[in-house]
Amino acid sequence: MTIPVKIAGIGFYVPETVITNDDLTKIIDTSDEWIRTRTGIERRHVLSGNESTVDMGIKSAQRAIEKAKINIEDIDLIIAAASVEAHAYPSTACEIQAAIGAKNAACFDITAACSGLIYSMGIARAFIKSESAKTVLVVATDAVSRCLDWTDRTTCVLFGDGSGAMVLTVSDDNQDDILSIDLKAEGQYGNFIKMPITGKNCPLVEPNDEEKMYVKMDGKEVYKYVVTNLPNYIEECVAKSGLKMNEIDYLVPHQANMRIIEALEKRLEFNPDHVISNIQEYANTSAASIPIALVEAIESGKIKLPCSAILTGFGAGMTVGTTVVRLREGIA
Ligand SMILES: CC(C)(COP(=O)(O)OP(=O)(O)OC[C@H]1O[C@@H](n2cnc3c(N)ncnc32)[C@H](O)[C@@H]1OP(=O)(O)O)[C@@H](O)C(=O)NCCC(=O)NCCS
Numbered sequence: 001m002t003i004p005v006k007i008a009g010i011g012f013y014v015p016e017t018v019i020t021n022d023d024l025t026k027i028i029d030t031s032d033e034w035i036r037t038r039t040g041i042e043r044r045h046v047l048s049g050n051e052s053t054v055d056m057g058i059k060s061a062q063r064a065i066e067k068a069k070i071n072i073e074d075i076d077l078i079i080a081a082a083s084v085e086a087h088a089y090p091s092t093a094c095e096i097q098a099a100i101g102a103k104n105a106a107c108f109d110i111t112a113a114c115s116g117l118i119y120s121m122g123i124a125r126a127f128i129k130s131e132s133a134k135t136v137l138v139v140a141t142d143a144v145s146r147c148l149d150w151t152d153r154t155t156c157v158l159f160g161d162g163s164g165a166m167v168l169t170v171s172d173d174n175q176d177d178i179l180s181i182d183l184k185a186e187g188q189y190g191n192f193i194k195m196p197i198t199g200k201n202c203p204l205v206e207p208n209d210e211e212k213m214y215v216k217m218d219g220k221e222v223y224k225y226v227v228t229n230l231p232n233y234i235e236e237c238v239a240k241s242g243l244k245m246n247e248i249d250y251l252v253p254h255q256a257n258m259r260i261i262e263a264l265e266k267r268l269e270f271n272p273d274h275v276i277s278n279i280q281e282y283a284n285t286s287a288a289s290i291p292i293a294l295v296e297a298i299e300s301g302k303i304k305l306p307c308s309a310i311l312t313g314f315g316a317g318m319t320v321g322t323t324v325v326r327l328r329e330g331i332a
Helices: 030-037 053-068 092-100 112-127 185-192 219-240 258-267 286-301
Strands: 006-011 018-020 044-047 077-081 106-110 135-143 162-169 177-187 250-253 308-317 319-327
Touching: 006 112, 006 319, 018 319, 030 258, 044 106, 044 162, 053 092, 053 112, 053 286, 077 092, 077 112, 092 135, 092 258, 106 112, 106 162, 112 135, 112 162, 112 177, 112 308, 112 319, 135 286, 162 286, 177 219, 185 219, 219 258, 219 308, 219 319, 250 258, 250 286, 258 286, 286 308
Parallel strands: 077 106, 077 135, 250 308
Antiparallel strands: 006 162, 018 044, 135 162, 177 319, 308 319
């Protein structure tokens, strides 16, 4: 018998500073109407001053730990999914460990862009099932606003900052909360979304090209890729879960574009009232968007616990991660 995994607690944090679509018209040639009708976005929360992905990560982690009712010393692994890190090293996970005092945890970061939460859940589950860890803290924390070209209207209107965290541990009642999980990557589409990080060659050799550290995206190609492939990937994952699509209570997709969410809803024939979206308030917060949407919907009563749900994310790579989960009462 394999070890059952429990989703014990979830939390999120977003920075206080809000930028509306109208605010953006002061720096680029755009309009609230264009942004809202093409994407569904109305506002985004962004970091200000010296706040960082780590600061956001600490706050979301503390909320998830409080809900999970675990001792900090019991955490034996921290995985941070962060594309825009405060430092290349120490890792974001190590910095969060130090701040929350999880002294018994091993720590590392992963990069799977907006699929980061689901990838981290897959790794956490494998560690728990292989008895390499009993309690894992996953923190998806991203500050894309720091890496946008604020003169490029095709990208800068789309993103916001935020953080979400989840505690996974060995289940004490034999219920496995992760019914299925499926991670995919198609590196041949890497050019669709890129964020270069370049350094300078040694002055004794031929100089290299230096690129600016900005998000570059071919929005149309991303859109096509997602609406063509994601529904099939979700159906595959649902088939492995032992449930039928119409037996699953909620769909919590990555919040990248309202039109993508509506296309998914239609294709999967999901009840629109059970498809979770808060893109209007936060825009695309990368790896953090699924936990932010999930916790907010639980807190507002839109998601009623206990329930089953599909969590699905996609992002640069291209990467895709989907999981079918059972969510217990009291997790958020
Ligand atoms: C980015 C996205 C909203 C663009 O929508 P679109 O309908 O494809 O729009 P286009 O790129 O065709 O642009 C249409 C026009 O609007 C203009 N435009 C682009 N951004 C604009 C903005 N912020 N404000 C006003 N006009 C804008 C373009 O310049 C273009 O003008 P043109 O026809 O004169 O050349 C859409 O492609 C998308 O959401 N893609 C998915 C992106 C995504 O999910 N990324 C995250 C993955 S994790």
